[in-house]
Amino acid sequence: MYGSDSDGLHAARAELVSYSARLLDDGLAVGSAGNMSVRSGDLVAITPSGISYAEMRPEDVCLVTMDGTETRAGNRETPSTETPMHLAIYAATTAGAVVHTHSSEVIALSAAREELPAIHYAITGLGGPVRVAPYVRFGSDGLAAAAVEALDGRSAVILRNHGAVTYGHDLAQAYDRALLLEWLARTYRLALSYGEPSILSAAELDEVTAESRRRRYGERRSDHQQRRPP
Numbered sequence: 203m204y205g206s207d208s209d210g211l212h213a214a215r216a217e218l219v220s221y222s223a224r225l226l227d228d229g230l231a232v233g234s235a236g237n238m239s240v241r242s243g244d245l246v247a248i249t250p251s252g253i254s255y256a257e258m259r260p261e262d263v264c265l266v267t268m269d270g271t272e273t274r275a276g277n278r279e280t281p282s283t284e285t286p287m288h289l290a291i292y293a294a295t296t297a298g299a300v301v302h303t304h305s306s307e308v309i310a311l312s313a314a315r316e317e318l319p320a321i322h323y324a325i326t327g328l329g330g331p332v333r334v335a336p337y338v339r340f341g342s343d344g345l346a347a348a349a350v351e352a353l354d355g356r357s358a359v360i361l362r363n364h365g366a367v368t369y370g371h372d373l374a375q376a377y378d379r380a381l382l383l384e385w386l387a388r389t390y391r392l393a394l395s396y397g398e399p400s401i402l403s404a405a406e407l408d409e410v411t412a413e414s415r416r417r418r419y420g421e422r423r424s425d426h427q428q429r430r431p432p
């Protein structure tokens with residue numbers, strides 16, 4: 203989570219610029235496509251529309267309230283066209299940051315499948331098999347609603363013939379999930395090239411989630427014990 207003070211907003215804007223530059227390097231978008239945002243208290247800092255990532259500066263990052271009103275008249279940029287989708291996700295989830303990509307593996311999958319199945323247990327990091335939301339025009343309230351519905355119980359959604367959205371408690375986590383999603387889609391496509399792949403069952407995924415929880419709990423306990431004075 204990001205602080206709502208001016209330091210928190212400044213850090214959020216700088217972080218958005220550095221992660222936006224990574225989108226192209228990591229192959230998650232081309233040109234000025236894709237967008238990302240972080241929530242800072244009652245404000246959302248969101249990347250501007252139609253500006254190249256190479257030219258984007260922290261002061262170009264737009265600020266909007268949760269009802270979509272733009273603040274800071276001094277900023278000459280227009281908030282991302284997908285601002286309604288970002289705001290709908292903040293309203294419906296515990297997200298602290300949202301990343302929207304136009305990455306090729308998930309777009310290819312979206313044109314041919316209803317979901318990304320559990321080809322690898324790491325998909326539990328996204329809440330389970332990732333749904334493909336129906337196609338709705340970019341920038342529309344309908345797309346925002348479709349994305350939120352398909353996100354139920356998940357931190358990732360694939361948008362048919364469009365891209366993907368992930369969220370996390372901060373931008374680093376949301377971005378890592380976007381990379382994980384793209385890797386899972388690529389791995390699934392590779393598996394399909396061998397024939398019909400085996401897919402993990404819901405029970406197997408539940409077992410992974412339980413074991414991950416148990417190990418995290420164990421780590422916290424041992425941290426605590428190590429910190430205790432001898």
Ligand SMILES: [Zn+2]
Pocket residue numbers: 236284302303304340364365
């Ligand atoms: Zn898009």
